[in-house]
Amino acid sequence: MENYTMEGRTYRYYGQEAPLYPFGYGLSYTTFRYRDLVLSPPVLPICANLSVSVVLENTGLRDSEEVVQLYLRWEQSSVPVPRWQLVAFRRVAVLAGRETKLSFQVLAEQRAVWAQDWRLEPGTFTLFAGGQQPGQKTRAPSEVLSARFSVTGTARPLRGC
Numbered sequence: 001m002e003n004y005t006m007e008g009r010t011y012r013y014y015g016q017e018a019p020l021y022p023f024g025y026g027l028s029y030t031t032f033r034y035r036d037l038v039l040s041p042p043v044l045p046i047c048a049n050l051s052v053s054v055v056l057e058n059t060g061l062r063d064s065e066e067v068v069q070l071y072l073r074w075e076q077s078s079v080p081v082p083r084w085q086l087v088a089f090r091r092v093a094v095l096a097g098r099e100t101k102l103s104f105q106v107l108a109e110q111r112a113v114w115a116q117d118w119r120l121e122p123g124t125f126t127l128f129a130g131g132q133q134p135g136q137k138t139r140a141p142s143e144v145l146s147a148r149f150s151v152t153g154t155a156r157p158l159r160g161c
């Protein structure tokens with residue numbers, strides 16, 4: 001095998017065609033609401049990590065668990081990249097009518113792209129937070145919040161950080 005690209009071989013690269021059962025597909029016995037997605041700092045140096053926080057509220061009548069998922073999208077990249085990449089997830093139990101604030105770190109290495117070696121590139125990125133993938137169509141409603149951040153500096157090999 002000589003062609004190791006994933007383009008056309010996995011749904012992450014299929015363009016607008018939706019997968020039959022996307023990652024995170026499922027139903028819950030309650031409803032959740034996401035709010036207050038905060039990225040810090042909104043502009044970061046090329047080798048810096050991103051801090052993320054989001055509030056998850058159980059708006060239903062039952063105690064339940066939710067798998068909070070964070071996805072990253074490169075707005076411009078010098079090489080082909082997935083539509084979005086899972087960068088963090090956490091299963092959290094939330095009592096009915098209660099809320100919890102969750103914190104995550106998105107490491108610089110999670111923004112790296114493969115171009116003969118792992119490289120970090122400056123540019124604009126979108127981070128999604130929710131109980132499913134961005135744009136997923138399900139029978140059970142689930143919010144996916146998004147926020148943009150920018151990376152400044154000169155492209156460099158990941159090992160140079």
